[in-house]
Amino acid sequence: MIQKVGQIMVYVNDQDKAAQFWTEIMGFRIIADRDKEEEHRGIEIGPANGAETSIMLYNKDFVARMSPGVTLGTPSLMFISDQFDQLHANLKEKEIKVGDIVQLPGGRVFNFADFEDNYFAVMESNEA
Incomplete structure (x- = not known):
């Protein structure tokens, strides 16, 4: 069981x-x-305030060679x-590619790109 x-x-x-x-x-x-x-280095990152889930940054070329079937x-x-x-404004100030804030059924959202033009999204917390 997961x-x-x-x-x-x-x-x-x-x-x-x-x-x-x-x-x-x-x-x-x-x-x-x-x-x-x-070569098989992994950098584990996460929010500064802690979180149960983290992100592992792996080298794309290494993964492609070691696991040819993996979607990269x-x-x-x-x-x-x-x-x-504040996050939206800070990213714009730092000249990061940032999308407009849009209203979705679940709340307000915007997207942003990292230095390699990978896009991610941010949703406004609805916790009061």
Whole structure:
């Protein structure tokens, strides 16, 4: 029986640049940098305030060679923010590609792109 989602694997071309984006732009923290000197390096990142689920950044070329059947596309991730408007404004100030805020049945949402043009979404927290 599955208890929770532990990690989401994101395959990137440049792990250091990806980690820089998530830490410096998005405010995440590096939880672990495994096998730093090896080709199969994995960088685990997550929100600075902690979360049960983390993101693992793996080298796309390495994964393609080791697991040829794996889909290397970026997963569609929806983040939740309790500082939604501030986050949207901060990303724009940092000249990150940011979409307009749109109203969906579940709440307000916008998307943004990382340094490799992978797009992700943010939804406004509805917790009061």
